[in-house]
Amino acid sequence: MALITAKNLTLAYNKREQILSHIDFEIQEGELVFITGMSGSGKSTLLKSFYGAIAPFEGSLIVSGADLSRPKKSMINTLRRNLGIVFQDYKLIKEWDIEKNIALPMIIAGYSKDVVRRQVDKLLAHVRLTHRKDRYPAELSGGEQQRAGVARALAHNPNIILADEPTGNLDDYSTELVMELFLKVNALGKTVIIVTHRMPGNINVAYRHFHLESRGMHEYT
Ligand SMILES: Nc1ncnc2c1ncn2[C@@H]1O[C@H](COP(=O)(O)OP(=O)(O)O)[C@@H](O)[C@H]1O
Numbered sequence: 001m002a003l004i005t006a007k008n009l010t011l012a013y014n015k016r017e018q019i020l021s022h023i024d025f026e027i028q029e030g031e032l033v034f035i036t037g038m039s040g041s042g043k044s045t046l047l048k049s050f051y052g053a054i055a056p057f058e059g060s061l062i063v064s065g066a067d068l069s070r071p072k073k074s075m076i077n078t079l080r081r082n083l084g085i086v087f088q089d090y091k092l093i094k095e096w097d098i099e100k101n102i103a104l105p106m107i108i109a110g111y112s113k114d115v116v117r118r119q120v121d122k123l124l125a126h127v128r129l130t131h132r133k134d135r136y137p138a139e140l141s142g143g144e145q146q147r148a149g150v151a152r153a154l155a156h157n158p159n160i161i162l163a164d165e166p167t168g169n170l171d172d173y174s175t176e177l178v179m180e181l182f183l184k185v186n187a188l189g190k191t192v193i194i195v196t197h198r199m200p201g202n203i204n205v206a207y208r209h210f211h212l213e214s215r216g217m218h219e220y221t
């Protein structure tokens with residue numbers, strides 16, 4: 001089943017400049033998708049459109065049944081419960097320690113304390129931050145904050161993961177760790193969409209690769 005359907009989709013922040021112009025594509029449930037493109041080509045903007053942070057300027061965009069060309073607050077809230085988002089600038093809450101930051105989506109979803117603690121402990125171990133769990137974001141390196149952002153995105157077991165340059169600040173070791181985590185989640189049937197400035201070299205499962213250029217989108221096959 002199509003999870004994301006874009007028809008004639010145009011994205012723009014104002015009338016004078018289109019970021020992406022009249023693009024068409026479909027992403028199926030459970031797919032692993034990479035989106036590349038030069039800095040400024042519209043990768044983050046496209047991801048934003050998937051979670052309803054920018055509405056189509058023209059054309060239609062349907063994500064998980066939600067028609068984002070006619071967005072309603074309730075519809076976007078329902079959609080977001082199903083999404084795990086890794087932001088390019090992490091967006092961690094600076095007044096909260098890492099443990100609580102990672103727990104946030106589960107707190108919102110109303111999970112019990114025990115379940116939250118168990119899940120957060122597991123995620124902390126996955127992203128190798130157990131020894132940092134009581135620290136605040138400002139006390140962590142960029143790479144550590146990014147790993148915390150990845151853990152938070154996965155906390156509530158979402159069906160769709162949207163990750164904006166999730167390894168942009170990571171060394172090779174952490175990059176591999178995070179990629180492995182995304183592959184594991186994808187193997188469980190989740191749709192994983194990763195924006196990256198560099199394609200990972202060692203992906204041994206089926207994936208799709210879209211490239212943004214000159215306001216258009218091209219698929220490498
Ligand atoms: N909030 C905004 N308002 C106006 N223009 C923006 C905004 N965010 C991004 N842009 C512009 O949109 C273009 C694409 O940006 P972005 O999607 O962030 O690119 P990428 O993620 O591929 O580097 C850039 O020219 C950028 O300056």
Ligand SMILES: [Mg+2]
Pocket residue numbers: 043044045088164
């Ligand atoms: Mg970007």
